Amino acid sequence: MTYIKKGTKEFKLANLALFAAAFIVFANLYITQPLFPQFSKEYGVSPAIASLSLSFATGVLSISLLLFGSLSEAWGRKRLMTFSIFAASIITICLAFAPTFEMLLLLRIIQGFVFAGIPAIAMAYLGEEMDPSSLGIAMGLYISGNSIGGLSGRVIMGSMTDLFSWQIGMVILGVLSLIVSIYFVIALPESKNFIPRKLELKGLSKSLLSHLKDPGLICLFGIAFTLMGGFVTLYNYISYQLVGPPYNLSAGIVGWIFVVYLVGTFSSTWFGSLSDTFGRQKVLFSGIIIMFLGALITLNGQLIIKVFGIIIFTFGFFGSHSIASGWVSYRAKKDKAQASSLYLFAYYLGSSVGGTTGGIFWSNWGWNGVIAFISAFLITSFLFTVMLLVLSKRVETKLENHLQY
Numbered sequence: 001m002t003y004i005k006k007g008t009k010e011f012k013l014a015n016l017a018l019f020a021a022a023f024i025v026f027a028n029l030y031i032t033q034p035l036f037p038q039f040s041k042e043y044g045v046s047p048a049i050a051s052l053s054l055s056f057a058t059g060v061l062s063i064s065l066l067l068f069g070s071l072s073e074a075w076g077r078k079r080l081m082t083f084s085i086f087a088a089s090i091i092t093i094c095l096a097f098a099p100t101f102e103m104l105l106l107l108r109i110i111q112g113f114v115f116a117g118i119p120a121i122a123m124a125y126l127g128e129e130m131d132p133s134s135l136g137i138a139m140g141l142y143i144s145g146n147s148i149g150g151l152s153g154r155v156i157m158g159s160m161t162d163l164f165s166w167q168i169g170m171v172i173l174g175v176l177s178l179i180v181s182i183y184f185v186i187a188l189p190e191s192k193n194f195i196p197r198k199l200e201l202k203g204l205s206k207s208l209l210s211h212l213k214d215p216g217l218i219c220l221f222g223i224a225f226t227l228m229g230g231f232v233t234l235y236n237y238i239s240y241q242l243v244g245p246p247y248n249l250s251a252g253i254v255g256w257i258f259v260v261y262l263v264g265t266f267s268s269t270w271f272g273s274l275s276d277t278f279g280r281q282k283v284l285f286s287g288i289i290i291m292f293l294g295a296l297i298t299l300n301g302q303l304i305i306k307v308f309g310i311i312i313f314t315f316g317f318f319g320s321h322s323i324a325s326g327w328v329s330y331r332a333k334k335d336k337a338q339a340s341s342l343y344l345f346a347y348y349l350g351s352s353v354g355g356t357t358g359g360i361f362w363s364n365w366g367w368n369g370v371i372a373f374i375s376a377f378l379i380t381s382f383l384f385t386v387m388l389l390v391l392s393k394r395v396e397t398k399l400e401n402h403l404q405y
Contacts, residue, residue, distance in 0.1 A: 002192050003131035006138075010189050014129065015141045017188035018122050022145025024085045024177045024184075025118045027153035028092045028111070029057060031173060033235060034158045034255045035166050037243045043101040048359030051236050053101075053108055055352040058232075060112030061119075062348035065341040066208070068116040073335065077125045077191050084117025085181040093174035096167040116341075123340040127329035128193045133276070139326040140272025147264030147318050158255015207335040211342055216331055219388040223284075223324050223381050224347035227291070229354025230377035231317045234295065236355050237362040237370050238310065247303060260311045264318030271319030272326065281389050284323045288385060290316030292378045295371050321347075350377075 004010045032039070032053040039050040072080050091111040098104040122142060130138045153173060160169030211217050235258075242249045242257065249257075267287075275283045294316060297309025325343060332339030354377060361369035 004129050004134070004138075004189070005131045006134040011130075011134065011138070013187050014125075014189050015138055017184050018126070018142045019145035019148075020180050020184045020187070021081060021085055021118050021122060022142055023149035023152065024088060024180055025115055026146045026149030027156075027173060028088050028149075028177060029061070029115055029153070030054065030150045031092065031095075031153045031157050031170065032057075032108070034154045034239055034251060034258065035161065036236065037239055038161060038166060038251060039101065045101065046359070047237065047240055047362055048356055051356050051359050052105060054232070054236070055356045056105055057108040057112035057115070058348040058355070059352035060109050061115045062345045062352065064113045064116035065119065065344045065348070066338075068121060068341065072117075072121045072124065073338065077121050077128075077194060078188055080117045081121050081125075081188075082181075082185055084114050085184060086178070087114040089174050089177035089181055091174075092177060093171055096170035096174075119340075119344045121340075123325060123329055123344075124336040125191065125194075127332075127336040127340070129189075129191060132330075135329065136272040136276040136326055137269060138272075139329070140269035140322045143268035143272075143318060143322040143325065144265040146321075147261045147268065147314075150264075151258050151261035154258035154261075155255050158252045158258075161255075162250055162252030208338050208342070211332060211335070211339050214331070216388055216391045217328065217339060217342070219384045219391065220324055220328050220331070221343055221346040222384040223320075223388070224343050225350035225353075226377040226381035226384065227288070227317060227320055227324070227350070228347045229350035230291070230295070230374040230381070231313075232351040232355040233358035233370060233374055233377075234298070234310070234313060237358055237367075238298075240362060241367055242303075246301075257307060257310070260307065260314050263311055263315045267315045267319035268322040272322050275323050275326070280323050280327050281385070281392065284320055284327075284385055285382070287316045287320030287323065288378060288382050291320065292316075292375065292382075295374050295378070299368065299371055 004014055035053070036047060036050040039045060039053060040047060068080060068084075088111055091107055091114065095104060095107050098107055123139070126135065126138050126142060156173050157166055157169045160166060160172060239254050241247070242254050243251065271283050271287060291313050294309050294311070294313030297312060298306050300306055300309065325340070328339050328343045329336055354373075358370055358373055361373045365372070
């Protein structure tokens with residue numbers, strides 16, 4: 001097989017194309033997050049109900065990933081990814097013309113479905129096409145597209161809401177996404193190592209279940225659920241705290257606070273490189289601890305210190321996510337798209353469950369309650385990592401014993 005290696009023209013093209021795809025998905029997925037206070041004001045809904053504009057999208061996305069991951073094993077990677085980014089871009093434009101909050105939620109459900117064609121398939125593409133020695137940094141570059149996209153969507157929506165309206169922001173972002181989608185189609189190299197298989201539901205279900213029998217993958221899925229559940233909870237409800245007293249910030253200013261996502265661009269790539277040198281376990285442990293410390297720092301009432309805590313928290317999250325997601329592609333020896341789709345199923349399910357449940361903690365116990373909720377998720381994630389380390393050592397011991405004989 002011919003693999004794409006770091007330093008080649010193909011490596012640059014593939015990573016830029018997948019970076020663009022990640023940008024589109026995450027810019028459009030999180031466009032409603034900075035608008036929660038606006039939705040509560042315009043539609044008279046509670047914070048938890050306003051969060052459904054994100055949770056519905058991520059919830060449907062998590063389920064649809066299982067379908068798209070399986071379809072891509074038969075139909076190919078690039079074709080499905082192309083459909084997804086164009087459809088998602090068009091739906092964003094349609095959101096601007098939704099007459100009611102209920103219609104907006106319906107469109108977000110549909111958008112959540114089409115989003116699924118990118119994340120699991122992109123990770124599988126990298127796992128198949130990249131040289132193993134280049135996979136860590138390639139996965140990190142792809143994850144950095146997540147952070148840039150998430151940042152851009154939030155900043156655009158916050159700024160447009162202040163200057164004009166959130167509806168105009170939707171149109172602008174949708175048109176920009178269509179332009180980026182065209183670049184993706186032109187730049188992404190065709191798969192060389194992908195071997196299509198017949199679309200047989202029984203066979204695909206069997207291979208899907210085989211991943212659930214791997215305790216190491218189960219731990220990685222648990223890490224995905226808890227990391228993302230804690231991460232999205234912080235960003236869902238920090239807006240409510242910052243637009244209220246004593247800060248009284250505008251939607252535009254709050255949107256620009258999301259510029260801290262840029263640290264995720266650095267940490268995801270850096271952690272990927274560190275994992276190639278020092279091992280995944282040590283780097284993943286470090287990332288979770290960094291997240292926990294960042295969350296605690298946000299309890300401080302001074303705005304500058306609170307923002308610093310958000311930066312630390314974000315740095316740790318994207319680094320940890322790049323390690324865990326790359327670990328799935330490494331551990332799954334076959335049907336990588338399905339393994340990746342299961343990881344992301346847990347990831348976005350954590351976003352839906354944590355993101356909405358966190359609203360209950362915010363409404364009843366304020367920011368202290370939100371951080372307590374996030375801390376519980378991170379402690380659980382740490383325990384999953386410990387279990388994964390134990391399992392990995394057992395495998396290494398069995399391999400050493402086998403080689404001795």
